[in-house]
Amino acid sequence: MTTSAETSPPEMHHAHRDVTGGWLRPATFGVMDGLVSNLALVAGVVGGGAGGHTVVVTGLAGLVAGACSMATGEFTSVSSQNELTQKEIAVERRELEVHPQEELAELTRTFEARGVRPELAAKVARDLSADDEVVWRVHVREELGVDPDDLPSPRVAAGSSFVAFAVGALIPLLPFLLGAASVLPALAVGAIALVGTGALTARLTSRPLWYGGSRQLVLGGLSAAVTYGVGLLVGVGLS
Template sequence: MADATHPGEPHGASLGQRLNWLRAGVLGANDGIVSVASLVVGVAGATTDTPALLLAGVAGLVGGAISMALGEYVSVSSQRDSERALIAKERRELAEMPEAEFEELTELYRARGLSDDTARQVARELTDHDALSAHLEVELHLDADDLVNPWHAAVSSAISFTLGALLPLLAILLPPPEWRVPVTFIAVLVALALTGSVSAQLGGASKGRAAVRLVIGGAIALVATWAIGTLLGTTVV
């Protein structure tokens, strides 16, 4: 009889965590696209000076990537601290009141549809094998050996933001001055439609609706910053 699981195939919490990281990467790229595009389009509305555009774009890219990494590191560190506290609490309860914890585990399996005898037998075998892991999985949906990593989150956020930010930066610098803003608008809106579709697919939502939301939001941001840049540039001149 073939094994129901396959080596290397993600299951359960591991699969969910990978999807969450992938979704976070897509959202980080989306942030990089919108924030840097808004910045360089705003500057482009005030001036066609290439060094000024380059400086603004690179500053936005570096500052945004660091901000994203720091925010993700702090957020995930807090989550990991909470997970560790829950694990310590569960370990303490197992040491201080093992029988009550056993009954709790039995009740959890009974609530999942197992008969009383089967639930008690499953709870007993899992407790004998690894009581802490059994309780963490059923009660808290945690794996003590697979906690979230704040460094991984920080690095992945910085990389995804940077990759997203490179698109509007190149789009504003490479074309001739008269084509810079239109090319950036088109490139950014197409990219937002793609990231919206991907994030929606990962979350099981409507791809079209998500893409339209992002495109409209991105278009509003670009128009607003370009108008402000044009107004301020004209005022200064």
């Protein structure tokens, strides 16, 4: 007699975050890139002697151009990656049609390499190979390391990147939009944002908050310092 414990599905005691949806990497990279690049751009034009109006126009141009560039790059990159994956999936499906026994032996060896007993590995491989729609997915996951039913979306990646870059790039511009006359308020706001975004990224990836915040502050600060120095040298040379 079967008990309810034997027929009930196993209880889940934890849940995983979505790591394959295609939004986290472009969003994280976008906001960091927007913040650092526009902070450095603002510092550079201020170092070159530009006034508030020029800084705002330059910063807004950098925001729009950078956001469009990031979105275009992400869309093309993810689309190309998916197209390559689909091409390799087609190759795998063709191999299953032309050389089914060789593919069955290959799948058996794959399970054996994972520690499954040879006789059990052969049985599992045969059972999976009985369904054409199941077996090609198994081969793709094992050989390509991707889930064919959960490929990243180019549109999600592009949209996340565009919005995130624009938000990050707007932060160092805010003091100038509110009437700031020097670069110091922009640097202060940028530093706070660098620490905050670095800490947020560290939280998402389960790293120490101080590590993520300080790392981003140092890298962003160095970028702004180098660009300010270049702007200062160029501005002096042209004056």
